[in-house]
Amino acid sequence: MIVGAGPVGLLLANLLQKWGVSFRLIDKNAGPSTATTSRVVHSRTLEMLRHLGVAEQAVSNGFMLKQFSLQANGKRVPNDNFSYLDACYPFLLSLPASTLEQILLERLDASGLGVEWNTELVELQNQPQSVQMLLHHADGRDERLSARWMVACDGAHRRIATSQPRRVQALQHDAVFLAGDSAPIGHPLADQAINLGMGEAYNLAWKIAYVDQGLAAPALLQSYNEECYPAGLRAESMVHRVLVWLRDNILPLLGDWRPLQRTLASMICAHHYRYGKSAGIQESLTNKQRAHWNKKGRKSQFPTAAPRAGQLAPDIELWQPPGTPPRRLMDLFQGTFTLLVFSAADQFSSLLPGYYALADAVQTDYPGIKAYCVIDALGSAGAPFQHSTLLDPDWRLHKRYHARAGTLMLIRPDGYIAFQGLDITTLMTYLHVRSGLIKVNKKATSSENDLTVLPI
Template sequence: MNDPAVLIAGAGPTGLTAAMELSRLGVDVRIVDRAGAPSATSRALGIQARTVELLRPRGVGDELLRLGNRANATALYATGGKLTEIELHRMASDFNYVLLLDQSETERVLTEQLGRQGVKVERGVEVTALQQHDDSVAVHLRAGDGQSEIVRPRYVIAADGAHSVIRKATGVSFEGRQLSHSYVLGDLSLTGDVPEDQLSIFLGRRGFLAVFPMGAGRFRFMATDPDGLTGDAGDPTLAGIQQLYDRTAALPARLAGLRWSSRFRINSRHAAHLRAGRVFLGGDAAHVHSPAGGQGMNAGIQDMVNLSWKLALVLAGRARPELLDTYESDRLPVIRDLVTMTERATAAFNSTSPLAHAALTRLAPLVLARIRLQRKAADRLGQLSAGYRGAPLSADGGRIGKLRAGDRIPDAAVVTVDGEHRRLHDLLDLSGPTLLVFGDDEPLRTGLSTAVTVRRLASAPALTADPAAWLLARPDGYLAAAGTAADADRLRRWVKRWLTPDTP
């Protein structure tokens, strides 16, 4: 086969998103996966608001919304009943809930979209070694029948999981630790008083238990088992899981129909770097952490949306190679924060200390009684508050209203100069930056690259009332730069710094 521009190793949600994005942007890709067939188990369940915002204009969000079960709150319980809840309707997004769907279904939807774009996952093919060169990477592949080949893509994306062969081959360290608690996991049916439109977390004196509704009476069960109620070997049984539930949960329920169960320990780690020469790390190859909050799969998908437009522009010769360095400078601080946050949440929920338990059960209702903190908690859970302020791609980017360069641009209602009422996210060019201009755009066009799409707006009340304002939006919906007509030099500096001059 011809050498692709990009080889992607791993066909989980991270690798599939990379292949989908890059192929949509006209990049020649190959995607390989060691497993001979897609996984049939549910694994990661939660699709967060920010991920839905990114996937909807890319052709798969509507199908995920059709298939998934929506949870409108995260409720905390203790022995005496409900303590409080995080009201997800307070998220600053149209998708103000957690969408719950089997990872196997998410992967199927992504794979089908990838197929419509002319790319097929090569299964039963693994990376065994690689060597980097000045203009390519020699990647050794071995198929299930023992046949080997060497391909020489210009770049490689490692989405091959926590035990990534590629990450190890690059020598990038995987920093962190294994957390102490052992967990019980299972998919089962439940009849009782547990709502199917919320995430239910039960805080017990002997650890915690969480129940996630997957629709039609089916639930994901996760719990700590510090004193071995379910044993210490083999997969947990339905009877053992029922014992854990009865001891910890404040809502009566009968469990049945156990589809699968397992035990696991949490590794909380992240790669020291996300780029090693021509190799980029994403998803579990770059970060693994507690499942608290359902953040991991979403972070991997967002890794690839961040990387793909940059890689496509550089490969097309429309952006400077330095743009690729901003994948790490954008995403690594977000990943570090995510690993820290999930560790802290896990420590608080899992503690068997009477003092810690008492503090958590007393303080949580007081904290979440404040609307401002409710909004903050909901936006953080939905990954809406993660951004790139202060990163090189946002430096000297200015601000507009409350938005600063690096922030996610909200999907505000806007009116175009033609009088059309649109949603802002639907106006973004997904292949390159979009300049959103209020008023006369002529003063801003000098020195503007053809890689930048210009959209003229009559108004966007939620963003600004300034008739001379402009926003430069990235393809992933974050603010690159902003200002007024008097700040045209700021726009020109950004374009000159990151994009290549147009060919005469």
């Protein structure tokens, strides 16, 4: 049960629909919002909308704030020529609140689902493994029902099993979850609250999907509060108040001071949020192992820090053979864990069979993981599993991830790095003990594994 059909509830509903989770979405209002107030949509939020296929629609209906309309190469991008895929760094988009909701509502309606308007949650009994509810409909009819989980996304009007303010409460109470903040329109942190709430919905959606479909244990859901509650505290901190004030009052006066513009956009846009202290995150690289390396004496073309577990995985356009459509790394993460096995070797290396065996073993044992071997080759012909190969002949992916031979990078469905290391045994221990993923008992043959269709 999803309570509240604002941007947060609609995003959650769309994600659950995409990943095959049944739900009901109710709202006590008569229909969608008609507010014309503009919202500032963060680039991280657009990444979430991209996974639903509606990011370009959002961009075409809004406009980028001028102080952030820069590409990674430093050139300004006219709004009418802007493509979401051109955004290689954080930026901000101004979009009417009603338009954002309408985009999400139209996508949900197109799937044959929709919002139950004029329906109010009037009674709630929260239990460890279910929620008993009483709904009141506009025609005066009352309905009692049970749901496995309930997510309250109705902001300031939510009716939950606690009356304490958001800043001193958890985001999970047994089978009830809270998503989205209660900052009203016009509040200095209203935009930050909406984007933060949509991030919470995205964090929760894939975990519900994995548990619902038997790919992960219910304990995985406990990480939602652990990861999102600290982020909520940061959003209400004085630091963010200062950042938002700087954005609105100082940046317009800075003109072309690009380094500060990019830094401030990144801090506001939630790309810097880290889940490093989450129980489901494991960093198994030493500082020496993370040190920058060169290939044949040439420095990396990406002058960026090596990514760490708990951070968002850097996106990059993947190398593709001439004449094939472009593909981005972030598109691999949609709806599944992704294991990248960096070989730092070409297709003739004697090490490749071992790397492919690892990738195949992980996929066979854990249906919720899709594994790829990253190899230095122009084609996958002759590779043990062509569908599990990422071509990297110019080493752009190796360099961006500062990956030496044997680097293992496990990335969650929401794009966060869950594990990185160099030791296979450590990875297997992590999967068994800390990941929350369920290991299947029956081993599938390679041919059977090729035919497996994951539910999400």
